[in-house]
Amino acid sequence: MIDLNRRNFLATSSATALAASLPQTRLLASPNDRMKVGFIGVGGRGRRNLETIAATGAVDVAAICDVHDHFLMGAAITHPGAAKFTDFRRLYDSLGDQLDAVVVSTTEHTHAYATMPALKLGKHVYCEKPLAYNIDEVRRVTEAATKAGVVTQMGTQIHAGDNFRRVVELVRSGVIGSVSEVHVWVDRAWGLQSKDDSQRNDDPIFVRQRPNERLPVPKHLDWDLWLGPAPQRPYHPIYTGSTNWYRWWDFGNGTMSDLGSHFNDLPFWALRLDAPKTIEAFGPPPHPEIAPATMRAVYQYEARGDRGPVELNWYQGAVKPDLWNAGEIPHWKSGILFVGSTGMILSDYSKHMLLPENEFAEFVAPEPTIASSIGHHEEWVAACRGEGTTGSPFSYAGPLTEANHLGNVAYRVGKKITWDARNIRCVDCPEADQFIRREPRDGWSL
Missing domain, CATH: 3.40.50.720 (NAD(P)-binding Rossmann-like Domain)
Incomplete structure (x- = not known):
């Protein structure tokens, strides 16, 4: 049984919850x-x-x-x-x-x-x-x-769910020791399939190139406004489905934009991550227009405060962590695994567990110290009215989103990148600039 100092747990969690x-x-x-x-x-x-x-x-x-x-x-x-x-x-x-x-x-x-x-x-x-x-x-x-x-x-x-709060408390309490690596995997794949499915070009998820035909714009849609600041292209329904646009680089950033925002949120919160130092990504050759369905990225975060360096591994689509492939952890379709010096915590949206299970069989979690949310939307409304604060303000969500985008930047340039967060650039990698910023279409500006 792992011994947990309850007083240290409460003091640490209370302070970090307030700082968040x-x-x-x-x-x-x-x-x-x-x-x-x-x-x-x-x-x-x-x-x-x-x-x-x-x-x-x-x-x-x-x-x-x-x-x-x-x-x-x-x-x-x-x-x-x-x-x-x-x-x-x-x-x-x-x-x-x-x-x-x-x-x-x-x-x-x-x-x-x-x-x-x-x-x-x-x-x-x-x-x-x-x-x-x-x-x-x-x-x-x-x-x-x-x-x-x-x-x-x-x-x-x-972010407003109780499960994430309990995991943050456990990670910060030291119950699994010092966390040096995290593995995050998702089975959803908004992007180009890695196998040859050319016979299914009628299905949006298998289309491999920009459609050539010019179709009439539906009367209910303002296509020019839908494009907004993105480059001009003829209308096609393959872009405008409820999630189809996620796949196309001109409009979205694939699985990372969708699920990275949710799943990487937990390690970002629990470990107080900020800007990564280096990022390297692996997958099929980048497509010029469509994000990948399957891809892996490795982030290196430098030590911060009383936390040591952290390696965060991201997996989407067909790839999974070695521990998952070897059957050493439960085969959850999607998950976040914190690897500490004395144990591991496995979580998804709604549940979590301490591993190895036999070593934590008698573990009893202390009383929660991070208060439950009144609801993600509700806390925003309340904060606007001067009652409390939000859990994912832009001051937190901005760095999280930047880190997610960097995984795709590394993938698209095809090499390990070193990130200069202050100057918003990849060191000695000018070819990354086109993926960090772009000029909007005429008539649009920030």
Whole structure:
């Protein structure tokens, strides 16, 4: 049985839980004020964000915006008093001064462009993950949020769950000793399949090149606004499905953008990770337009405070950690494994376990020290009203998103990179610049 010093556990967890929440400015004059909120993107995840935040009873849905007319009209049925917009730039022009907060649930490549105007106006922002399309945009949004002093939250909903809180407490308590490596794997694969499935080119996940045909744009869609700052290309439904866009480099960053935001969140939180020093990635040869389904990345983090160096290993698609392949840990489809000097912790979204099981058979976890969340959306609304703080403010979510993007940067340049976080560049690797930032299409700017 591993002995745990309860008093040390409580002291450590309490201090670190407090440090995880940064003070945020509130704008509302009184907690009794109702927030006037604009919702940009109201289909799919945006619809769920709209209904969950509206259900708090503390907000007025002042405006709704979507490039898909059927999503917009669907939201208008539930919220008939909201002003309707197709172009979020017109929303800001018309109602920017009247809003207290904005919720951004667009596709990844327009996150920064829909978020930045709100920050410049001093409005609170909830933005879906990933925070922005590339590292340059992430850094600019993060710095703008700090300057604005408003309440922010990135949409990593699982961050509010109790399971992650219990794992953070255990890792920081020292119950498995000093953690030197982490393995994170996910079985979902938004990207180019690694095997030859040319016979299935009718299925979006097997398409291997940009479609050549020019199809009519559906009447319900404003294709030019959907493209936003991305390079011009003819409309094709292969881009606009609910998750199809994740696969295309011009619009998203594959599996890492989607699930890296959620699964890497736990080690980032538990180990107080920041900017990695080096990143190396492995997988099939990079495709010029489509993200990989299967890929592995290795991050090296330098020692920080009382934590030693950490190696974080990311696996997506068909690859798994050696311990998983050897049957030395349970075959969970997706998981986060913390490897410490005296044991291991295996977790996913909803459960966790200490390993080896026989060595922790008599272990009894102490009382929780990180308080339960009132809900990921609910804590953002409450913080905007001056009640508490958010768990995933941009000051935290920004560095997490940058680190995730760096895995793809290393993969696309095809070599190990050394990251200069202060200057936002890869050392002696100018070819990485094209993946760190890009010029937006004419008519779009931050």
